[in-house]
Amino acid sequence: MGAGMAPRITRRKDFVMAAAAPAVATPSAVVQARSRGDGDAARIGFTVTKKLGSAVVRNRVRRRLKEAVRLSLEGALKRGVDYVFVGRAGTRSRPFSLLIDDLRTAIAMFDRGGGAVRPPRGKPSRPMAPRGAIGTP
Numbered sequence: 001m002g003a004g005m006a007p008r009i010t011r012r013k014d015f016v017m018a019a020a021a022p023a024v025a026t027p028s029a030v031v032q033a034r035s036r037g038d039g040d041a042a043r044i045g046f047t048v049t050k051k052l053g054s055a056v057v058r059n060r061v062r063r064r065l066k067e068a069v070r071l072s073l074e075g076a077l078k079r080g081v082d083y084v085f086v087g088r089a090g091t092r093s094r095p096f097s098l099l100i101d102d103l104r105t106a107i108a109m110f111d112r113g114g115g116a117v118r119p120p121r122g123k124p125s126r127p128m129a130p131r132g133a134i135g136t137p
Contacts, residue, residue: 005070009045009082018045018084024109026102028094029065030086033110042077044069048087061087064099072100076107083107 009015021034036043046065048058065085077083091099 005044006074006077007041007043009043009084014043014082015045015047015084018082021082022110024106026106027088028090028099028102029088029106031103031106031110032084032086034082034084036080036082038080040080042079043082044077045082045084046087047084048091052087052089052092057092058087061091064091064096068096068099068103073103073107076104076111078111081110 009018018032018034021032023030023032046062046069048061048065050058052058052061065087069085085103094102
């Protein structure tokens with residue numbers, strides 16, 4: 001953690017809980033925000049999926065996100081909230097000033113009560129057939 005940086009999210013459990021929270025998608029990143037319900041400092045996490053490319057590409061995307069957050073959002077993050085910044089393909093090529101604008105816009109949407117709540121991931125549940133029904137073992 002560098003000087004002036006918010007505490008980091010490091011445990012997988014915290015990333016998973018943030019993934020189920022409201023999110024705002026911008027051209028350069030997806031921002032997920034989960035209220036922890038305490039008054040502690042905001043925590044931040046960064047993630048980039050393997051589908052974006054090699055480790056070199058993913059690390060470059062992650063470094064750009066970290067620097068954009070460090071330069072522009074430190075004072076704007078609310079206490080008691082976990083923020084996860086998810087890199088997208090646009091993060092790599094988007095001009096840095098627009099990347100910063102995208103992140104500020106996403107955080108402002110959360111401040112206004114915005115953010116889309118996504119349905120749970122995975123296969124949709126289907127009702128179980130009653131025992132003895134045709135086609136069940």
